Every structure is written in structure tokens, then in C-alpha cells.
Amino acid sequence: MFKFYKKQKFKRLQSTLMTAFLVLSITPLIIIALFFLHSHSQDLEEQSTSHLLSVRDTKQQQIIDYLAAQETEVMGFVRSELAYASGGRFYGLVNAFSRLGQDIVEARENAQQRYIQGSGDQIKTLMLPESSNYVGSERYRLLHKRYHWAYLELLKRSDFNDILLVDIDGNVTYSINKDENFGANLLSSHYKGTTLGKTFKRLSEDVRAGRKLNEDYTPIVVSDFDIENGKNVAWLGAPIVQQGYLHSYAMFRLPNNGITKLIADINRDSSIETLLVGDDHKPRTINTKQEDIQNSLPIVDKALAGKTEVGTYSNRLGEEMIAAFAPIETRGLTWALVVQLPEKEAFTRVHQLEKLFVIAMLVAIILVVIASHYLSNFITSPLLKLTWAAERVSAGDLDESTFNTKRKDEIGRLAISFERMQRSIREKIQTIKQQNEALESNIKLIQKQNQELQLADKLKDEFLATTSHELRTPLHGMIGIAETLVSGANGGIPASQKYQLDIIIKSGQRLANLVDDLLDYHKMRYGSMDIEKSAVSLASATRLVLELSSHLLGNKTIRIINQVPADLKAVSADPQRLEQVLYNLIGNAIKHTSEGKIVISANIIDEQVRVQVVDTGQGIPAEYLEHIFEPLIQAGQDASRYRQGAGLGLSISRQLIELMGGTLYVSSQPMVGTTFSFTLPLASEEEIKAAESLTAREHFQIPEEANFTSDEDLSLPENPDGPLLYVADDEPVNLRILESFLRLEGYRVRTIADGPETLALIEQEKPELLLLDIMMPGMSGYQVCSKLREHFDHAELPIIMLTGMSQTEDRVKGFEAGANDYLTKPFNKQELAARIQAHLTASKAEMRHIENKLLESELRQRARTEASLLETQGRLLEQLESAPEAIICLREDQRIRFANDAACKLFKRSLEQLKRSSADELIAPKFLTVKQPHYCGKIDIYIEDIRQNIEADILKLPEGSGLDVMYIFNVGGGVNAARIHNLETAVEVLSGYAFDGDKDQLQKLKELGGEFTRLADKALGNKKDKQELMREVLVDTMTHALEYWESVTGETKFAFAEQSGLWRVYLDRSTLQTRTLDKYMRIETLPKTPRWRTVLSSIEFILEHCKEQSPERAYIEAQRDKMQRLLTS
CATH class of the missing domain: 3.30.565.10 (Histidine kinase-like ATPase, C-terminal domain)
Structure with missing residues (x-):
């Protein structure tokens, strides 16, 4: 029987291993990842909600605390000494306000016309001395000056922008800013219907009702924010009650800047929106739009209804929102605070986490597949490698075929694997051959490109050489024609034209030499140089x-x-x-x-x-x-x-x-x-x-140097009265061109060849403007400009850089070095002339500005001198009060400025009657116009309208004293010529002392003896007078020194106190205070025994750390020296 073998399917051990590894790895990975995704998603949603709640609660408490702090600041003020002193009903600004007019209506009108609206303390309308309201006006001015600075300091350290003092009848008696409400009545004027008027009315009614039960009842009333003069403000008011007595009211104007800042702190995250809305559905912050409130109206209404919740809702635009809202209720105000976030943005992190999960799972699966593949391959490869090694040893021909095997495992695959190896090797060899062919093709392409580049380079050099050859023809033509003209072929030419032609020839020869060098370089590079x-x-x-x-x-x-x-x-x-x-x-x-x-x-x-x-x-x-x-x-x-x-x-x-x-x-x-x-x-x-054997040899011909110098007069205008300009350039041609052009423009010009010479000449004589080249040997234009800026600013010495360097970085470097302007060559003459004129005009304007400042300082010093003269004059007149002679002093307008007791007895009139009298009522007119410095003889006077003839002396008084002439009547017998001489001497000595401050002149007065010795002692100052003078000098010096410190350093008195270590800085109600230092700013608060050494050390510290030279610094140094002289004398 024949046996038939069934063909079996090949099974891979690697596939089995990979399948098992994938099942065991991916299944638990997916389960765990889904669990963590779910838990993290819930956690992120809770975090978003909690964050909104936290923001809402934080902002709610911050707003309540902020309003409470403002109320505390108001209550602190109305119970302070400043409030009692300035808001006093009988002695402060409130009382002084009522005396601005004959009645309260006139007082309000005078107050509204007194100051420039919004200026704070700048007088608009002055009250004349003849006015019946002058005394009241002066009283208000002095009290305003005393307290205004304190109110300004209070305003600086608070969020309020105005403070009003209102009397019990509703009249605004004081305002820091002097806006239109100053001087108005809040109960009867058009302010009655405003937020300010309503707030005051509510406050006064509350106070009136509360004081029936408690005289010390001091409530505070807060209005809601409302638009006033284009700004959203609220009013806070409280009564000023001292020991049960109601003096007045204080009204504080609070802008919404502070609340806006509190709300804006969270807006760094642009996705969160915060709304603060009043019960009128209007925003209470600056950066909130009415449209945003309308979009969130349902949530706003819930918050105003007193609900405190967090949840989601759809706004008017159909967007899903997460909102946390709550009401804010304080002092009868109800606001809605809403913190909201679009739901899609709130859960963005959740969506991101889901995307990240999907990506991570895909990456994990890919990694697991790759890992399983390599793991299975790692298990089977050793056996395969052993098999392939054995076959390579046994087989010598890669083309030899192998037998097939029926084995289904790795060993059975040995033959198949070998066949695959053979095929792979053949394919790789074929691939290598193809790559070699491609590489050879690329090499040929590169060689071709190199040849093209070399050809392009050669063409470039040939173009340069050809261009140089072509340049020779026009150059030789230019040089030849110019030389022909110079030689006189066409007739004689003026010296100035000959000089200009020489410049053309020399410049052309320089360019021809450059062309020769370029040709030599080209020849040598390509080997054509012989x-x-x-x-x-x-x-x-x-x-x-x-x-x-x-x-x-x-x-x-x-x-x-x-x-x-x-x-x-x-x-x-x-x-x-x-x-x-x-x-x-x-x-x-x-x-x-x-x-x-x-x-x-x-x-x-x-x-x-x-x-x-x-x-x-x-x-x-x-x-x-x-x-x-x-x-x-x-x-x-x-x-x-x-x-x-x-x-x-x-x-x-x-x-x-x-x-x-x-x-x-x-x-x-x-x-x-x-x-x-x-x-x-x-x-x-x-x-x-x-x-x-050579008889002669050619030598090298040197290039001709272009030395452009000429001693001939080129008939250019000298312009002796024109502005002096310096031109610094190392190129003679440029110097000559600029000199000719500028002289024709009407300037005096001086040319300079390098930087050091420029600095030396400017040190001898400063020009009005400098034209400066950059590329100069030894010292560049940048360095010259930087050196000059160490001594002259932009206004004192304008500098225009005129150079061939046109890059942006060159311009930036020029301006950084201190240049006023920057122009590149070749320049446009009209543009250069316009820029020079513009900078000269600007420089003159700035210098005039500086001169005006010095003049202002001189005028202030003259005012101080006149004040000193008036003080000395008063001392002299006091001494003359008890003189036995009858003495009258007249002003230039023929009004009586001074009369002593003897004069009152002589003319049988009281002192007030004499001062109201005109000079021609007492003295014959012809004796009122005496021109002699000292007239001695009989004059006609009128006593009770009876003409009498009496011996008298007429003395002309110094200018600037405020007095024109002094009449001395002899009413005690014969004229005492010696005494008259002594009086004249006293007037001259005291006037000189007042103007010059020379104490040695007072020795002349002491030598006269008697009452004049006492007058000299009084001028020098006895112990009490000297102390008063020293205290005045101290306060004046400290005030000017601190103003000088703030203007130069830009820092406050607190910084000065901390840096010097001479004065203590206190922290009172979260506000910095320098109480001790502040006492030295006013005569009234200055201690009886001031710390003189500390004061002098403070002045020295300020002068040492502020180096700016100014009239203010000179005045401080003079006052310091005066104080030291007073201390040592």
C-alpha cells in the first residue's frame, strides 16, 4: 500500500509567544488605565469647582475688608487732632469760611471764585486790601496754608482722591482739589440731587436723630458708586464731634480704582471672569463691560437676591458656564459678586486627559507589540543562528540549492532560512551595485557644479578686471581735461578754481591707483602677472x-x-x-x-x-x-x-x-x-x-599722494559774526567741500583732521555745533563724541555725525555715543543746512530755558532780601517810636507809612488818623517834592488846618525799602544836628545790613551810643531774637533740603530717613510716618531745643548724595553756613 502524507501547516513558535504576551499585558493595562481616567476626571471637575469657590470667597472677603478699612480710615480722621483743628466750628477752616463774605451767600460766592477749579491751592482771584472781606480772606488763606499740606499727605497714603469739610448747614468749606463742589451748599444747590448731596443729607439726618440719645454719636454713611464727572466714585461721610459738640462733617470721595485692583488680581488667568455688580445692574469696577453683565443677568439677579451658590447655567449667548456667586452687603449696599468660567474651558484638562489616555494606550499597545516581537525573537534566534552558522560552514556556494524539509519547528526551518539568506544576500549585492552607480552619477554632477562655480568666479574676476579697464578711460579723460585747464590751455583761471581742479586731479589719481591695484590682484590670482x-x-x-x-x-x-x-x-x-x-x-x-x-x-x-x-x-x-x-x-x-x-x-x-x-x-x-x-x-x-650688462633699468613709480593744502585766499566769506562750527574729518577733500559750503551758508568754520585735536580745540573754545566723521585715525568719532558728552550735554554742544557708514548698527552706535543727529555721505546740502539750523535753534532754546531758571532763582533770592530789609526797617521804626522828635515816613504814593507818638502830638491826630491822611494835608506841597538827599531848614505844615512854619530835616530813604522819604520835625527847641546825622547814619547802616548781611556795619551803629546801641543789639538779635532767627533758618533749610532731595533722587522723605539713619520711621495703621522729622518742617511744631547736630548732619547727607548743581543747592549751602555762624556766634 502506498502511504500519502498530508501537507501540514507551518506553525511559528514566535507567533505563539507573541499572542500570549499580548493577552497577558494589554488586558490589565486597559483595565487599570480606565480606572485612573475615571478617578482623575472626577478629581479635575471637583478642582475646577473648588477653585471658583475659593476665588469667590477670597474676593468677597477682600472687598468687605477693603470697605471696612476705608471706613476705619474715615473714623480715624474725624477723631484726629487735624479734624478738630481744621474742622472746628469756631476756629478752623469752617469758621474762616464764613468770614469770606458779609453773609454766607457772599462767602460761598467768594470761595468759588477764589481758587482755580481743580488746582488744589492755586489762587484765581485775590482780595484787595481795601475790601471789607480782606481780613476774612487772609484768615482763610493762612488757615488753608496751615492745614492743606496735612490733607495732601493724608490723601497720598489713602485710596481717596478728595476730602471735603462741610459745615452743619451743608456748605462745603474746604476741598483738597477745589473742584466745582467747593463753596457749594449740598442741601439747597443743584448738588441736592447728586450722590454727594444725598449722602450728606442722609448723614446729617442720621446724626441729628442719633444725638438725641447720645451726644457723642458718630456714625458713618457710605454711598454706592455712581458716575461723577466721568468717574465712578462713592462718598463716605462722618461727623466731626469733639466732647459731644458737633463741629462739622467730613466727606471722603473714593474712586473704584482700589476695588478694580482687587478684582483684577485674578485676571491673570484670562479664562476666569469676575463681575462685581450693583443693585442697579451696573458694574462697580472699571474693566467690566455692561455687555458682560447682561449676558450673566440670571446669575447676577440670584446674587442680588441674597443667594450664595455654585453651579452651571446657560448665558444669553447660549454658552454653558460654571459660576460661583454671592451677595456683598455692607452699610445698606448690596452688590453681586460673580466668578464664572466657561464649562468647556473648565473641563479642558479632563478632555486633555482623555486624549492623553487614548494616545498613551496606543503607544503602550505599539510598545507591547514591539516588545513581544523582540522577546519571542530573542527566544528563537539562538537556535536559528546556530543553524545558519552550520550551513555557512558546510556550504561554499550561495547559488547552491537546498533540500526541503517537513519539519514544523525551528529546526525544520533551517533549510528554508538558508534559502532566504541566499536570496537576501543576492538582493543586497544588487542593491549595492545600484547605489554605487548612483554615487558615481552624483560625483559627476558635483564635479560639473564645481566647474560651473569656478567659471562663475572667473567671470566675476574678469568682470572686475574689465570694469577696472573701462574705468581707466573716463578717469584719464577727467584727469587730462583737468590738467589741461590747470596748465592754462584755455586761458588763465582764478586760484580758487585751480585749487578745485587740483582736488579733482588728485582724487582721480587716487581712484586710478586703486584700479591698478585691482588689476594687479586679478593678474596674480590667475597667473597672468609677468x-x-x-x-x-x-x-x-x-x-x-x-x-x-x-x-x-x-x-x-x-x-x-x-x-x-x-x-x-x-x-x-x-x-x-x-x-x-x-x-x-x-x-x-x-x-x-x-x-x-x-x-x-x-x-x-x-x-x-x-x-x-x-x-x-x-x-x-x-x-x-x-x-x-x-x-x-x-x-x-x-x-x-x-x-x-x-x-x-x-x-x-x-x-x-x-x-x-x-x-x-x-x-x-x-x-x-x-x-x-x-x-x-x-x-x-x-x-x-x-x-x-644692463645699462638702464625702470624703477617702481610711486602713486601720487592727494595732499590738498592751499595757502591761497579762495575768496570765501569769513562770516565773523556767524555761528562757529567745527568740522572734524581726516579726508582733506571732505574738509574743503564742507568748509566752502558752510562758509557760503554764513557760518564761521574751523576744520580739524583728527579726534585728539578736536578735543583740544573744543577745550580752548567751544563751537556752537560740531560736524564729526567716524572713521578717523587714532581716535574714532564715537570715542570723541563720548568724551565730549562727559563735559557737554546735547543742548550745550550739538554733534552731527557725518560719515560714509550707513548700516543700522552704525547709526545706533552713534546715537548711543551721544550724537544729536546722523547723516551719511554723500549728503544733500539742503538737508545738511536744514539740520544744522534746526539743532542750533534747539540748542539756543534749551540754553534760554536754563537761563530762565537761574533768573527765577535770583528773583527768589531778591524776595528774601527784601523781606529781610522790611524786617530791619520795622526794627528801626520801632526804635524811632519813642524818639523825642516828631517823625513821619512817606511811601512813594505820598501815603503815611509811619508816624511816632511825637508826630501824633504835633499834628494833634491819632495814629490811625495820620495813616488815613494824605501827605499834602499835613505838609505844604512844595516840600513833598524835595530832590536833595538831605534837606535841613524850615518847612510849612498844617496843624488843624492852620499853616505853621517849623524847623525840619527831610531824608531820602534807600530804594527797595518800601519808604520814600522821612520827615524829622524839631518840636523840642533848637535843631540837634548831631542827632539828625545819627538818624541818617542808622538808616544807611540798617539798610546795608538788610541787603548784605554784614554784621560789621552794625558796629558803626553801636558807636553812636544810647538808643542806637540798643537798636544795633536788637538787629543782631538778643538771646530771644537770635533763637527765633535760628529756628526760622532751621525750618527753611530743612524744607528746601527735602524738596531738593525729592527733585534730584525722585525718592520720598521716608527713603531719606531710612538711608541716613538720622530719623526714625514709624508704621502707623499700615502707613509710614516720620513724626520727629515732620516736627522740623514747621515753626509751630519745632521742639524748644532742636537737635542742631542732627539737622546739620541731615543737610550734609543730602548734599553728599545729590550732586546736581542748581540754584536750589547753592541756596541750601548758604543757609547751612548761616546756621553754623548763628550756632557759633
Whole structure:
């Protein structure tokens, strides 16, 4: 019988392992992940709700605390000494207000016209002394001055923006800001219907009702926020009650800025919206829109109804919202606080967690599949590897076929695996062949692209060379025509035109030299430079180059030392090119050396001649040495190291040396010097013999230098009365162009070639404006500008940078250095003229502003001097009060300023009657216009309308004293000439003392003896008067010193007290206080024995830490010296 074998399906051990691993891994992973997703989702939802509750409760308590703090501040004020003193019904501002007019209506009208509305304390209408209300007006002014600063200090440390004092009849007697409500009646005027009027009415009624049971009843009334003059404000009011007596009321205006700030603190998270709404459905904060309130109206109504909840609702826009709301009730006010968040944003983290879960599960499944695959492969691969190794050893031909096996496990797969390996190897070899072909194709493509790049580079250089050739033709035409004109081919030309043509010729030759250098560089780069080597005497070439280079020295103090031996062997080189290299190296050394020496030496080393050019110049930094021989590169291209040139000389020199068989290299040390060295081969015998047979040889032609100097008068206007301008530029052409243009514009011009000279000339004479180039040797324009700004500000010396550097970073650097303006070359002349005129005008305006400030300071000092004179005059008049002579002093308007008792008896009138009398009622008119400084003789007077003739002296008094003339009537017998002389001397001495403060002059008064000695002592001040003067000087000095400190440093008196350590700083009701220091700001609060040493130390501390020179500082220093003199005298 034949047996038929059924073909069995191949089973992979790896698949079995992978299936088991996937089932055991993924099932528990999914279950655990679903559990955590559910729990975290619930936790995040609870967190969102809890966060809203926390925000709502926090803000609710903050608002309640804030309002309570404002109420506390109001109650603290109405029970303070300031409130009792200023709000007193019989002695404070309330009482003074009622005296502003004959009745309360006139007082209100005068008060409303007195100050500029909104100014605080600036007077709008003054009361004339002749007015019947003048005394009341002055009383109110003095009391206002006494208390206004205290109210301002109170306002600074609170959230209120105005404080009103209202009398019991509703009249606003005081306001810090002096708005339109100042002077109004809150019960009868149009303010009756305003929030302020209603609040005051409610307060007064509450007080009236409460005082029936308790005289000390002090309630506080708070209004809701309402729009007033475009601002949302509330009013807080309380009565000022002292020992059971009601004086007045205080009304505080509170803006909603503080509440807005409290609410805005949570708005850093833009998804949370906070609403604070009143019972009128209007916002109570600045940044809340009415539209937002309308959208959330259902929740707002619930909060206003007194409900406190958290939940979800749909707003007017149909959005699902989560909201936490609660009412705020205080002092009869009901507000709604709503903190809400869109539900989709609140549960964003939940949705994100779900997305993250799905992504994590997918990643986990992929990782599990990959891990199971590698795990199963890890189990079966060893057996497979052993099988493949055995087959590789036994089989030598990869194309040999293998037998099939029926085994269903890994061992049975050995043959199949080997076959797969053979096929894989064949495919890989085929792939490698294909990749090699592709790589060869890519290499050919790269080679082709390199050739194209080289061709493009060559075309670029050829274009440059062609352009240089083309430039020669117009250049030679320009130079030739200009030289023809200079030579006089077309007739004579003026000197000024000849000078301008010379500038054209020299500039064209400079450009032609640059073109030649570019052509040489192009030839050398492509090997087309012809080098004709021959035997060259290095010593002769060096001497020739040194002669050609002598003009480069100019005025520099440089010694050039030639140490090349005369008997040095000849070198193999091109004579002209060798001289060109030497000229470039020696020229560079001269250019970069200001003073010192340059040494040229040569010696033979290893069949070569080494030539060195050593200078003692500024040297080259190490980071620039590797780039020094690159074309178009200078040794350090920063502006301070700038030198004229295109940067081709060293590059051409190096290539020339290499073409002649040598090398060129450099070594340098900054601030020590630079050494350029090159080597050349020695000449062969054949070259030496060939050179001896030559009769003549061409030499290197040096490029002509463009030295634009002219001593000729070019007939430009000198403009002796024009503004003086300095022009700093290292380029002579630019200097000449600018000088010609500016002189024609009407300016005086002085040209400067470098930065140090600019600084030196400005130190001698400051110009009105400076035109400054940036790229100058030795010192850049940036450095010059920075140095000048250390001594002159932008107004004192305007600086315009005029340069060829047009990059944005160059402009920024120029303005940072202190430039007023920045222009690039070539410039537009009209634009330059306009900018110069604009800066000169602005500078003059600023200087006038400074002069006005100094004038204001001088006027203040004059006012102080006049006050001192009036004080001294009063002392003199007091002394003359008891004089036996009858004395009358007249003002310039012929009114009687002073009369003593003897004068009253002489004219038989009281003192008040005399002062109300006109001078012509008492003295004959012809004696009222006496021009003599001192008249002595009889004059006619009228006593009870009877004309009498009496001996008298008439003395003219000094100007500025407020008095014009003094009449001294002899009523006791013969005229005492000596006494009259003494009185005249006393007037002159006291006037001089008042103006100059010279105490030595009072010695003359003491020498007169008697009552004049007592007058001198009184002027000097006895113990009591001196103490009063010292106290006045102390308060004045401390006040000005603190004002100077705040204006210079921008800091407060609290910062001064803490930094100096001389005064204590207190914390009262969370507000900083300097009680002791404040006492030294007023005469009334100054201690009886002030701490003089502490005061002087405070002034020294302020002067030491505030360096700004100003008239205020000079005044403080003068007052300090005066205080020290008073202390030591």
C-alpha cells in the first residue's frame, strides 16, 4: 500500500509567544488605565469647582475688608487732632469760611471764585486790601496754608482722591482739589440731587436723630458708586464731634480704582471672569463691560437676591458656564459678586486627559507589540543562528540549492532560512551595485557644479578686471581735461578754481591707483602677472624706496633706520615689484606709527635673504593677524584703528613675494610694534652677469599722494559774526567741500583732521555745533563724541555725525555715543543746512530755558532780601517810636507809612488818623517834592488846618525799602544836628545790613551810643531774637533740603530717613510716618531745643548724595553756613 502524507501547516513558535504576551499585558493595562481616567476626571471637575469657590470667597472677603478699612480710615480722621483743628466750628477752616463774605451767600460766592477749579491751592482771584472781606480772606488763606499740606499727605497714603469739610448747614468749606463742589451748599444747590448731596443729607439726618440719645454719636454713611464727572466714585461721610459738640462733617470721595485692583488680581488667568455688580445692574469696577453683565443677568439677579451658590447655567449667548456667586452687603449696599468660567474651558484638562489616555494606550499597545516581537525573537534566534552558522560552514556556494524539509519547528526551518539568506544576500549585492552607480552619477554632477562655480568666479574676476579697464578711460579723460585747464590751455583761471581742479586731479589719481591695484590682484590670482627676475641689489632698492617714501612722514617724529648692508649679495627678483613690496611695507609702517622709529634690516639665512621692516607703532591684535593678508581687509576694521586705503597692498605684496620664490609673514604685539619679514632667493651667477650688462633699468613709480593744502585766499566769506562750527574729518577733500559750503551758508568754520585735536580745540573754545566723521585715525568719532558728552550735554554742544557708514548698527552706535543727529555721505546740502539750523535753534532754546531758571532763582533770592530789609526797617521804626522828635515816613504814593507818638502830638491826630491822611494835608506841597538827599531848614505844615512854619530835616530813604522819604520835625527847641546825622547814619547802616548781611556795619551803629546801641543789639538779635532767627533758618533749610532731595533722587522723605539713619520711621495703621522729622518742617511744631547736630548732619547727607548743581543747592549751602555762624556766634 502506498502511504500519502498530508501537507501540514507551518506553525511559528514566535507567533505563539507573541499572542500570549499580548493577552497577558494589554488586558490589565486597559483595565487599570480606565480606572485612573475615571478617578482623575472626577478629581479635575471637583478642582475646577473648588477653585471658583475659593476665588469667590477670597474676593468677597477682600472687598468687605477693603470697605471696612476705608471706613476705619474715615473714623480715624474725624477723631484726629487735624479734624478738630481744621474742622472746628469756631476756629478752623469752617469758621474762616464764613468770614469770606458779609453773609454766607457772599462767602460761598467768594470761595468759588477764589481758587482755580481743580488746582488744589492755586489762587484765581485775590482780595484787595481795601475790601471789607480782606481780613476774612487772609484768615482763610493762612488757615488753608496751615492745614492743606496735612490733607495732601493724608490723601497720598489713602485710596481717596478728595476730602471735603462741610459745615452743619451743608456748605462745603474746604476741598483738597477745589473742584466745582467747593463753596457749594449740598442741601439747597443743584448738588441736592447728586450722590454727594444725598449722602450728606442722609448723614446729617442720621446724626441729628442719633444725638438725641447720645451726644457723642458718630456714625458713618457710605454711598454706592455712581458716575461723577466721568468717574465712578462713592462718598463716605462722618461727623466731626469733639466732647459731644458737633463741629462739622467730613466727606471722603473714593474712586473704584482700589476695588478694580482687587478684582483684577485674578485676571491673570484670562479664562476666569469676575463681575462685581450693583443693585442697579451696573458694574462697580472699571474693566467690566455692561455687555458682560447682561449676558450673566440670571446669575447676577440670584446674587442680588441674597443667594450664595455654585453651579452651571446657560448665558444669553447660549454658552454653558460654571459660576460661583454671592451677595456683598455692607452699610445698606448690596452688590453681586460673580466668578464664572466657561464649562468647556473648565473641563479642558479632563478632555486633555482623555486624549492623553487614548494616545498613551496606543503607544503602550505599539510598545507591547514591539516588545513581544523582540522577546519571542530573542527566544528563537539562538537556535536559528546556530543553524545558519552550520550551513555557512558546510556550504561554499550561495547559488547552491537546498533540500526541503517537513519539519514544523525551528529546526525544520533551517533549510528554508538558508534559502532566504541566499536570496537576501543576492538582493543586497544588487542593491549595492545600484547605489554605487548612483554615487558615481552624483560625483559627476558635483564635479560639473564645481566647474560651473569656478567659471562663475572667473567671470566675476574678469568682470572686475574689465570694469577696472573701462574705468581707466573716463578717469584719464577727467584727469587730462583737468590738467589741461590747470596748465592754462584755455586761458588763465582764478586760484580758487585751480585749487578745485587740483582736488579733482588728485582724487582721480587716487581712484586710478586703486584700479591698478585691482588689476594687479586679478593678474596674480590667475597667473597672468609677468615677473622678470634678475639680480637686484637690495641695498640700492631700499635706499631708493626710502627716498620715495620720505614725503609720507609729514610732521611725524619718526626715525627711519636703514640697516641693510651695502655689500649684501644680490637677490633674484623683479626690480620694480621688489621696490613695490618695499614701498608698501615701509608705507604701512609709517602710516601706523605716530612716533618712534622704523628699522629696515636684511641678512642671509640658508641661501636666502631675509628682509625685515620693524616699526614701533600701535601693533596688530592677535585675532587680526590671520586675516592681515586677505584682500580688501585692514588690520582691525574698527573705527579707532582706521587708516585710509583699500586693503589690497599686503595681499598683493605677499603674492608678489611668492611669485618671486619667497615668503612674506608678520609678527606683532599690541602697543609694542609690528615686524613684516620676507625672504628671497640669492641671485645666481648667470643673473648677476646678465644684470651687469644692463645699462638702464625702470624703477617702481610711486602713486601720487592727494595732499590738498592751499595757502591761497579762495575768496570765501569769513562770516565773523556767524555761528562757529567745527568740522572734524581726516579726508582733506571732505574738509574743503564742507568748509566752502558752510562758509557760503554764513557760518564761521574751523576744520580739524583728527579726534585728539578736536578735543583740544573744543577745550580752548567751544563751537556752537560740531560736524564729526567716524572713521578717523587714532581716535574714532564715537570715542570723541563720548568724551565730549562727559563735559557737554546735547543742548550745550550739538554733534552731527557725518560719515560714509550707513548700516543700522552704525547709526545706533552713534546715537548711543551721544550724537544729536546722523547723516551719511554723500549728503544733500539742503538737508545738511536744514539740520544744522534746526539743532542750533534747539540748542539756543534749551540754553534760554536754563537761563530762565537761574533768573527765577535770583528773583527768589531778591524776595528774601527784601523781606529781610522790611524786617530791619520795622526794627528801626520801632526804635524811632519813642524818639523825642516828631517823625513821619512817606511811601512813594505820598501815603503815611509811619508816624511816632511825637508826630501824633504835633499834628494833634491819632495814629490811625495820620495813616488815613494824605501827605499834602499835613505838609505844604512844595516840600513833598524835595530832590536833595538831605534837606535841613524850615518847612510849612498844617496843624488843624492852620499853616505853621517849623524847623525840619527831610531824608531820602534807600530804594527797595518800601519808604520814600522821612520827615524829622524839631518840636523840642533848637535843631540837634548831631542827632539828625545819627538818624541818617542808622538808616544807611540798617539798610546795608538788610541787603548784605554784614554784621560789621552794625558796629558803626553801636558807636553812636544810647538808643542806637540798643537798636544795633536788637538787629543782631538778643538771646530771644537770635533763637527765633535760628529756628526760622532751621525750618527753611530743612524744607528746601527735602524738596531738593525729592527733585534730584525722585525718592520720598521716608527713603531719606531710612538711608541716613538720622530719623526714625514709624508704621502707623499700615502707613509710614516720620513724626520727629515732620516736627522740623514747621515753626509751630519745632521742639524748644532742636537737635542742631542732627539737622546739620541731615543737610550734609543730602548734599553728599545729590550732586546736581542748581540754584536750589547753592541756596541750601548758604543757609547751612548761616546756621553754623548763628550756632557759633
